[in-house]
Amino acid sequence: MMKKIAASTIAQKVRDLCIEANCILSSDVLQALERAEKEEESQIGREIISQLIDNARIAREEMLPLCQDTGVAVFFVEMGTGVFIEGDLIEAINEGVRKGYTEGYLRKSIVSDPLNRVNTGDNTPAIVHVDIVPGDELKIFFLPKGGGSENMSGIKMLTPAAGKEGVIDFVVQKVKEAGSNPCPPIVVGVGIGGTFEKAAILAKKALLRPLGMRNPRPDLASLEEEILTRINNLGIGPQGFGGRITALAVNILTHPCHITALPVAVNIECHAHRHKEIVL
Amino acid sequence: MSEWIKLKTPLSKKDVSTLRAGDRVLLSGKVYTARDAAHKRLVELIQSGGKLPFDLEGQVIYYVGPTPPPPGKVIGSAGPTTSYRMDPYAPVLMEKGMRGMIGKGSRSDYVKDAMKKFGCVYFAAVGGAGALLSKRIKASKVVAYEDLGPEAVRELDVEDFPVIVINDIYGSDLYEEGIKKYQKS
Numbered sequence: 001m002m003k004k005i006a007a008s009t010i011a012q013k014v015r016d017l018c019i020e021a022n023c024i025l026s027s028d029v030l031q032a033l034e035r036a037e038k039e040e041e042s043q044i045g046r047e048i049i050s051q052l053i054d055n056a057r058i059a060r061e062e063m064l065p066l067c068q069d070t071g072v073a074v075f076f077v078e079m080g081t082g083v084f085i086e087g088d089l090i091e092a093i094n095e096g097v098r099k100g101y102t103e104g105y106l107r108k109s110i111v112s113d114p115l116n117r118v119n120t121g122d123n124t125p126a127i128v129h130v131d132i133v134p135g136d137e138l139k140i141f142f143l144p145k146g147g148g149s150e151n152m153s154g155i156k157m158l159t160p161a162a163g164k165e166g167v168i169d170f171v172v173q174k175v176k177e178a179g180s181n182p183c184p185p186i187v188v189g190v191g192i193g194g195t196f197e198k199a200a201i202l203a204k205k206a207l208l209r210p211l212g213m214r215n216p217r218p219d220l221a222s223l224e225e226e227i228l229t230r231i232n233n234l235g236i237g238p239q240g241f242g243g244r245i246t247a248l249a250v251n252i253l254t255h256p257c258h259i260t261a262l263p264v265a266v267n268i269e270c271h272a273h274r275h276k277e278i279v280l
Numbered sequence: 281m282s283e284w285i286k287l288k289t290p291l292s293k294k295d296v297s298t299l300r301a302g303d304r305v306l307l308s309g310k311v312y313t314a315r316d317a318a319h320k321r322l323v324e325l326i327q328s329g330g331k332l333p334f335d336l337e338g339q340v341i342y343y344v345g346p347t348p349p350p351p352g353k354v355i356g357s358a359g360p361t362t363s364y365r366m367d368p369y370a371p372v373l374m375e376k377g378m379r380g381m382i383g384k385g386s387r388s389d390y391v392k393d394a395m396k397k398f399g400c401v402y403f404a405a406v407g408g409a410g411a412l413l414s415k416r417i418k419a420s421k422v423v424a425y426e427d428l429g430p431e432a433v434r435e436l437d438v439e440d441f442p443v444i445v446i447n448d449i450y451g452s453d454l455y456e457e458g459i460k461k462y463q464k465s
Contacts, residue, residue, distance in 0.1 A: 042462065044444075051409050059411040065347045065357040068410040068430075105356055107347040107430050117317065119429045148362040148385070148407070180455050181362045181385035183407035235463030239384070239406060241444070242458020272408040 003080070003136040005280055007087025007095075010138075013278055014096020017142045018073065019104035021276040022065045025056040028210040029273045032248040036185055036238075045243030049185070052238075052271055063104075067272040070106040071144030073097045073126040076205060082136030090128055093140075098122040109147065129201060138280040141208050149186065149270040152178035155200055158262040164223065167192055167264050172230045174266040175247065180240020183270035185248045187211065188231065191265040194255035203267035206251040208275055215252055224250045238271075248273075286440070290338030291379040296399050299445050301452035305403065306440040311340045311382065313434040315361055318425050319369040322433075326372055333424035333433060336373060340380035340403075345430035346420070347410070355420045355436070357410030360384040363402070367391045374398035382443055386455050392447055403443035404454075416441040 030053070037049040059066045075093055079085075085092070101108055101123035110124065111117040154174050158166045171190055178186070191202025214221035227250045237243020248271065257263060282303050287295055289309035299305070312334060314322065325332060343363055347356030363383030370381065371394035379400050384407035387395075395402060405413060419437040426432050446454045 042458075048406055051406055051412060055406075055409040055412040058415070059357070062411065064350070064353075064411040064414065066411060067408045068345060068347050068357040068359050069361065070347060070357075105348045105350045107345060107356070109345075109430065119431075121429065151362070179386055179459075180404075181364065183384065233464040235459045235461065237458060237462055239404065240386070240455050240458065242455075242460070242462045244462060270408050 002084035003082055004084050004086055005138055007085060007089070007092035009280065010085070010089065010092035011095040011099065013280065014093050014140065014142070015099040015103065017140065017276055017278055018097055018100025018106065018144070021142050021274045022070045022104065022106055022144055023063045024060050025066055025272070026275060028212055029271070030056055032211040033271065036245040036248060040238065040243050040245045042237055042241070042243035044241050045238040045245065048238040048241070049245070065106055066274065067146060067270070068107055069109065069146040069148065070101065071146050071274070072110060073123060074143040074145050074204065075126055075128045076141040076208060077128060077130045078133045078139040079130060080133055080135035080137045083138050089130070093126050093128055094124045097124050097126045139277060140280070141275065141277040143204070143207060143275050146270050146272065149182035149268045152182040152268040153203070153266055155196065155263065155265040157196065158264055159260070160262050162262055166262065168227055168230060170264050171227050171250070171266050172234070174268065175231050176234055178268055179236055182268045183272065184236055184240055185238055185245045185271050187269040187273045188227070188247050188250045189267035189269060190227070190250060190252045192252060192254045192263070193257040194263060195257070196263060198255055199263035199265035200267070202253040202255055203265035206253040207267060207269050207273070209251045211249045211273070220252050220254065224252050289340050291340065292338060293399055296379055296401050296449055299401050299448050300450070301445050301448045301454040301457065303445040305443050305445065307340065307443060308439050308441070309437070311342045311436050311438055311441070312423070313342050313344050313436060315343050315345050315431050316365050317428050317431040318433050319366050321425060323369045323372045326376060332376070334435070337377035338379050339377070340382060341373065341378055342436065343381065343383035349420070355414050355417050358414045358417055359410035360405045360407050363387060370394065374400045386453070387447060392451065392453070395447055396449055396451055399449050401445055401449060402447040404446045405441070405443050413441070
């Protein structure tokens with residue numbers, strides 16, 4: 001027996017998801033900021049983090065977006081094999097984005113063509129990644145991704161000889177180059193392995209893991225800690241004014257890869273790290 | 281940390297000459313918004329000898345594309361966007377009298393050189409604090425390029441809008457100085 005879900009239900013849920021994720025900072029990020037405020041050594045750094053916490057309170061109370069860049073609407077969908085969608089999944093998501101961004105007074109930041117650059121006026125189309133998984137649930141993860149931090153991201157096709165050290169150096173190098181641009185303290189998504197495109201998708205997907213939760217594989221958990229320490233030794237600090245807390249977390253995802261290859265992708269995310277999921 | 285310095289826009293040459301990297305400033309008066317697409321049009325207009333939609337003399341340009349105002353508010357969330365994207369255009373606007381820029385993130389060396397040459401400062405506002413910063417904006421109206429939507433040029437009335445001087449007209453850079461203090465090898 002298939003579980004039936006109407007496209008109109010998906011559109012309505014996505015509408016609400018867009019508004020809530022953009023106005024209500026999730027508790028994992030808020031807690032990470034509160035912890036960072038205690039740990040930050042620089043006075044101006046502490047003051048900035050305190051303003052970010054204030055900003056989150058105002059946004060929540062007044063349902064104002066945390067940041068004016070309400071992002072490109074990125075979705076990761078996990079669709080159970082036992083789910084039957086009555087209608088078009090992608091169109092339903094786009095309809096939800098259209099409604100959410102219009103009715104929620106969110107900014108429309110998408111141009112229809114990268115070269116001709118005319119605003120589509122409703123923040124569509126969304127970027128949607130779909131995985132088919134066992135079960136009868138439809139999980140929708142939403143990540144409104146800001147442009148300033150996205151622009152600081154990068155990928156490198158390392159060779160196996162570069163090893164763990166090569167990966168660490170590349171990630172730290174990208175964060176160093178980004179400096180004050182991506183609104184530190186940042187969150188760093190890292191994809192290691194797969195292919196050119198797989199590594200980039202993994203780096204973004206890694207951002208979905210709640211802050212404060214380490215990789216279940218002990219060696220990767222320790223690699224996350226090691227990279228975070230290296231990043232925080234850069235001294236960039238909150239907003240790049242100098243300080244201890246340059247990143248709140250490093251999240252890694254890995255995938256098997258070719259014998260010749262060691263792809264590594266870094267997706268940089270600002271402190272206004274908006275992510276939310278729903279299960280239908 | 282320095283005490284807050286209160287300044288009114290438009291800025292005079294003297295205002296700008298007193299500011300140093302790291303100074304914290306509360307700006308009041310009018311500021312104009314412009315980001316990528318509006319900068320492209322403004323500079324094309326200058327290069328073709330056209331008349332600008334507002335007088336740039338002494339003005340401050342705020343790199344922001346706000347969210348639409350919800351009912352009962354003058355503006356939505358309105359924090360700074362990353363500034364380096366405006367680098368190719370900034371020196372042309374400085375030559376036309378622009379005396380301040382508000383954004384976030386570091387600038388190219390040629391922009392810093394132009395700031396020294398023309399007497400213009402670069403301020404940062406706190407990126408990602410758009411809801412908080414919107415409280416310091418008292419009025420907003422579109423003055424040019426309405427077709428650009430969030431990228432239209434708006435005239436904002438700001439009151440005690442909090443910024444920090446990143447680059448002064450003497451060549452100092454708060455980002456470079458801040459990092460030096462905290463980096464560990």
